[in-house]
Amino acid sequence: MNILVVLVPCSLVLGLGALVAFIWTIRSRQYEDMEGDAARVLLDEDA
């Protein structure tokens, strides 16, 4: 069971990382226009 001492912090760090990433998505307004972002994928960016 000693392996838990390594694995539990590991999972916590990963979870925390995901949470930080999520907060970043909110901060950078990625939920403002989901339909629009889905459509923008289709546009050429080289213009």
Place this chain on the structure above:
Amino acid sequence: MSVTACPGCATAPVGGQNTSLEVPTHHLVLPGIHCAGCISAVETTLLKEPAIRAARVNLTKRRVSIVSDVGLDPTPWIAELSRAGFEAYEAGAVEERQGDDLMLPLGVAGFAMMNVMLLSVAVWSGAVDSTRDFLHWISAAIALPATAFSAQPFFRHAWSALRVGRLNMDVPISLAIILACGMSVYEVQHSGPHAWFDAALTLTFFLLIGRVLDQRLRRRARSAADDLAALEPARVMRIEGQTKISRPVAEIAVGDRLWVTAGGRVPVDAILESGAAEVDCSFLTGESDPVTRHAGDALCAGEVMLTGPSTLRATAVGEDTTLRRIAQLVATAETSRGAFRSLADKAAAAYTPVVHIVSAAAFLGWLIATGDLRMAVNVAIATLIITCPCAMGLAVPAVAVAATSQLYRRGLLLTSDTALERMADVDMVVFDKTGTLTERRLTVPDDLCPEARSVLRALSEASDHPLCRGVSRGLLDVSPAPLSDIREVLGEGVHAVWQHRRVFLGRRTPEDATVVLRVDGAETVLPAMETLVPSAKEAVAALRALGLKTAMLTGDTAENAHRMARDVGIDRVWAGERADAKLEIIESLKAEGQRVLMVGDGLNDQAAISAADISIAPGSALDATRKAADIIIVSGDMTQIAPAIRTSRLACHRMRQNFRIATWYNVIAVPIAVLGFATPLAASIAMSTSSVTVVVNALRGFKR
């Protein structure tokens, strides 16, 4: 290069990228955009304007935010967009997002839940003694701060209800979360086998999903209201010295001189300064015949100038205009509707006491039977968590979001959050005739010779008069005759020369409003007829197919009304009714037990619109009327009513079904919890499955 088969954009899009951190200065509403091609075409068009530094389309909100100079007049941009094929309106200042406040709690609850769940799985699969305690302590370290942060919306609502001595859904929710966390900490301190951290977090997470959906719905309704405000003429040309400058209506003061072109709506109460003008007052009177006004006559805000351009002098602005005063008078009729209780409210009222009573009973029962306080508290928590309205909280918002999104894509804006449920119950649809089912058009006599037809088309195309536009639409099969010396005379008509002959289209004499076509003295009368909109028959037939009764309510003569009603297939007709009589008819129908859907666009219908169980107005209706209506059909296409009713019926059916599903879960799970067999594992399974079932069921059948 055409990206998608979107009808909204025939223009070939070129990618326009512009991510700007500057604060937008202007917002335009674009009701007609659908796809990537539209986004790109709009942005490219706008970026060609030298004054615009950045433009970004929001497809979800159908808006574009523009970064330019503050106070700049956006009218030329709107014209440029309309040349590119996009309808655009200037939107008022948009409140900057106070929106995503629930997203962060949702995210925190979600990630905490997943981590604690992982640790719980280890406990459930057989961790014992110090390992179990270790895992429990880590869970506590995650769960306590996470719930303290994420569950705040529930605590706040529960507290505000308790303070005034009421119970709402949030009370048992908060109780469950707090008790579960508190008891779990106690259990873990005493090396107990069960901790409810995962349950508390799952509860918070699922309920927050419901809240987020609910919030989206309300935000969509609010942005619909903003869009409606944008349909109104926000600007008017003010004569300042020798120049005409476009100004927001709010800046107009009494005494200002205004310039209104043909087809423009009178922005404020005013008097006509000079000449004569034809005015469409149908919004106020329901009367479709235009009225002639002379210099010095008063004009009401909301009237449409049919001839023009004219110079007006403002006499009353803002809240003092006749339009606003009438609107305020009829607003009192609206109170009758406040009594409507939504399905969710009814369910909550029935459900909340049950949750409390059952868990209190379980607690007392176990306390008396065993005398073990710790056991009794544990059972009470299990009961509270399992009965908690997890699925209930999701049952309604998930369906409502799916249904309103579908309606939104069809061009229907819901401005009230109970509109969906009220629409599902409707059994009678009452139309106001003018503006919804009919339009006033000049008819071309069948015996008119081909030469005269081509002259007529050319003459009608030379004029901006709305009646003329109807004529040329009816003559698309003939080619216009070549005319010279075209000259439009205000209050008369269009004069021109064709093959050295004088031709004229307009009023017979200044006093006689009959429209005539004159070719070298030979006169043909063009009778003005109220004709049915092409889609009216289809719209009514679709409603009848749904088993709804239809009726027509009009100020027009009985003969006309009955003929029209027969043509479209409407059952009941009330003709020659004034606005207050319309209100009485709606009231008496409601007294008969009918659920009335009122469709109308005029101010004369507004009392009736406010009194009906639910009301629909076209996007072209007056601002005040649109505010009184629950649903706006932006395009004014009445064929959308029947599918909208079908969607709302499906939505209510799904809501009830979801409540039944949630109830069945409880019927099975509650006895298990009360009898003390429920473990945290069982609670988690019951909660998650019921929530997921309800959401999946909600999304079924609403096609995009």
